[in-house]
Amino acid sequence: MADLVRDYLWRYRRDVGLGLLATIAATLLGLLTPYLLRRAIDAFAARSGAEAAAGELAMLAGAIMVVALVEAVARFFARLLVTSASRRVEYDLRNRYVEHLERFEPAFFQRHRTGDLMARATNDLGAVRQLFGPALYHVMNTVVLFAIALTLMFQVSPALAWWATGVLPIAAIVFAVTRARIEQRFTRVQEQFAAMSDHAQEVFAGQRVVKAYAQEARELETFRRTSQEYVNRQLAQIRVTGLLGPSMSLVIGLLVVALLYVGGREVVDGRLSLGGFVQFNAYLAMLAFPTTALGWVATLWQQGRASLVRLHEILAEEPAITSVVPATGERYRGEIELRNVTLTIGTATLLRDVSLHIRPGETVALVGPLGSGKSLLAALIARLYDPTEGQVLVDGRDVRRHSLQSLRQNIGYVPQETFLFSGTVSDNVAFGIESNARSAERIRGAVRLSQLEKDLDQWPAGLETVVGERGVTLSGGQKQRTAIARALAKDPPILVLDDALSSVDTRTEEAILHGLQHFVASRTTLVIAHRLSSTRLAERVYVLHDGRIVEQGSHAALVQRNGFYTRMYRRQLIAQELDVAEETLDDEQPETAAGPSAGRAGMR
């Protein structure tokens, strides 16, 4: 409770405090109406002089109206203030959650699935809102009512009133007993909800595959199973939470019985008047509704707490990759060096003792078989991962001693898999430009360089075409070129192209490379590629194999070496040659079937 107030409500202490006052006022005023009514009835009963009574009645009627109006105003503010505060807490918490997520490195998002993170942002946040809204409001209400009713009871008969206080420890015991169970079962419900969301999210996102393989019926079956489990867990929860309300009204009912019995004896023994007994009974009735409601409120409360715990699981995690120095805004020279870098994720060592050096302005290619670690190596430079051992240096300084912002500001990165945001093409291209530096000129330039320009006439709205979620309404090549334009538009001193031309046709690739030649001349560039056409830009080539650098040197030197690069080179030439000759393939020894010169000859 204390932590709730401190962490969330303190900012809104004025609203909540005023809300509490308004609640007290409204409750007190609410007690006045029955009193006025009794006065009115007494007035009828008296019947003493029709004139006087009529005047008094008019006055009483007026008083009832006034009291009701004031009560209504107080009640209105009580609800408005408390509910609004809960909405503000919800808003704060949602912002805090999103801001927190933005600090995390990719590894975090591999640990936590999107559906799960979403479930926390929606369902759990909702439960927390209930905790600060209705639950808080009703708790306030109940406490005030209890206090007032008990005070009144003590005035009538302290002996009986002591009996009535008995409801408090019993309620406390009931809540204490059910609490752990409710929290546990509710958490299980929320977890299953997340699992259900996860599954549905994935099936909808991968609907193209599901349809292509006609898997709809099977996915439906799986979904029904998870949904059934969700129902089961809900019902398991209801079996416990359902106890609270009825048991609270049982408690209050038993009190009435006790009072009937004990109070009855008091009356019989003449220690209490019958009228007092009836009055006491009426006050007890005042407690009936709030006590029963307490069962419902307790459920909201406990669910809210459980959800808060789930949110805090995320909020308590700290990113592994953070900057220790402030951003500088300087432009880097663009020197990149890896010194004996080893990268281990889980139990797998994915890069081993990798060293490489790229001088400012140099263009270097990185090639290697699939899964050899090329993309991870590139990710190390932008500090999406930190090496387990060794150092990554940019401009001669360990990246861990750079500000993340400055570092990334200086890197134009084209990831291997394109992710576009569901805005317009131009929004996506301008994604990395500061809003004050954004100009049509700059966007145009990037669009021209990435050869996206010639596609513009295919889109009705040109650059303002909306690309759909993840860019679904673009062709593969268009998506990839938008990502290239996005990186180029930043005008960075360091450029990383991770297999960035895999989805474009040869002619476009040629045009892009041609344009890039000027662009990369003054920049440090790392090109990851599977095709020689792209490595052509490079002055030097590194070959990565199984997480190790196995070859390095100029294109010419590597071709001579008779290693991986030579094989890769020959294979591509042979492919050409065989195309021309329309020969059948010799799959045993493709390398020896023909040499590079044969390839050229074949072409001519």
Place this chain on the structure above:
Amino acid sequence: MLGKAYDGRLVRRLGRYVVPYGGSVATAIAMLVALTLLELAGPLLVKQAIDDAIARADLARLGGYAALYVGLLLAVFWLRYWQNYLLNAAGQRAMHDLRGELFAHVQRLSLSYFDRNPVGRLMTRLTNDVDALNELLTSGGLAILSDSIAIAGIAVALLLLNWQLALGTFLIIPPLLVVTQLIRQGMRESFRAVRVRLARVNGAIAENISGMHVIQLFNREERAFEDFDALNRDLLKAHLTGTFYFALFWPLVGVAAAMTLAGIVWFGGNQVLLGAMTLGGVVAFIQYVDRFFQPIRDLSEKYNIMQQAMASSERIFQVLDQRPEVRDPVQPRRLERVQGDIELRDVWFAYEPGNWVLKGVSFHIRPGEKVAIVGATGAGKTSIISLVSRFYDVQRGQVLVDGVDVRDLAQAELRRHVGVVLQDPFLFTGTIARNIRLNEPSIDDAAVRAAARHVHADTFIEQLPDGYNTPVLERGAGLSVGQKQLIAFARAVAFNPAMLLVLDEATSNVDTETEWLIQQALATLMEGRTSIVIAHRLSTIRQVDRIVVMHKGQVVEQGTHDALLQREGVYARLYELQYRDQQVSAPV
């Protein structure tokens, strides 16, 4: 009182989901009635005890009454608990059915629907909106029913007591209706605003999560957060407007009740003074009027739930009423003994009306023939493939498989024969084996392994600690892109499509060595099967019989490699370009 929050059409439609659990609901209602009666008996019992036992100082009797009361309480406890449980169980089960139906329906919708609707929005329908309906049944529906009955019953009692005074009391109802109508309008507006903005907020969170690495690489954290904050603030505003109306409702009903009471005190009091009404009559009347407003107040509380549920059900039914654009025919034709003949006849196709992506494309692929489609990016190659699998329907012309228009076939039947490898490999969470066989029980472990071996994915899979049982993370995170491509490829092979195999850029992210190996495998795989291959690297399409060259949505050339080179057209230029690349980089 309920007005438009209660939309009869929607409620009737919702009712259909409860019908199967009618037994439980009826039992719950019966229990509710019993409960109400028993609870009414409580005060009566107290009164009896006072008159009969306490007033007469009969302690033995008092004990008897107390025991009776305890019995009554236990019965109430039991009834309450089970009534609540039965109702919730019925609600949960009905919502389970509705969710299943919704999920099934969304899967029936065509891809064009998914192009337009972000996944986050569909998720909101399936989860939050369905839960809002559940709320209606469990905490709203029955209460509304019993409240309405209570209101009617008390109205009758009032009329019987004193019809003039009762009619006078009812005078408060028209102005109350007018005021609540105004509030209701404001509430409805704000609810609508909340729904729309909430979907936007959740969509933004989802997108931020999936694209977080891009946000970070481009230093967009701050601006992304500002954009999000703007959406979040919008939502807060809508919520606060709603809160204003919500806070207004209950106190207003309270004022109406007080006005009526005051009126009775004044008018009724005078009647007593005139001797037209007994004192007891007025007291009873006042008590009933007080009770009259209680359910009305409760209803104003339930109003929130009602509004939410109506808004949610409207949205859910919107999805359920969405007709899939691509539909199975009523009487689908069957493909007996698939030959694998594909023909496009003057196909015109646009994703959005008027913006033609394919303009009069015709070609014919004979059974067993292997064809490559080449062309610049955005030329429409992938679109052709989508049409052959009938992900979309053509606007003009026909796509025929074995001479049958694909629109005359059941989609599942067609797709069983068309194996597709998509441009972007999509992997599901689960194991590698599960990603190859999906949920197809007929593909056993041996078949999974064979498929992986076929595309040379076995080498890397077997190096993983758990081999084929290695867990795959969301969207295949933790695997390299080339590895994902191989797994998607193995999937197509494992399904062993009877005749047609369509490969869209299946090896674009694969190194030349693996690609080379795959080419060999592909050669055997394609043997005897009609195949379409799309590739930007001409070297990867060596084994085909014919090449179709696309340009801006039209077929500009087709023929064998040799024939196309002879023509010295687009293909020849493309080819020369690639060759030149090699030459430039070749050492001397």
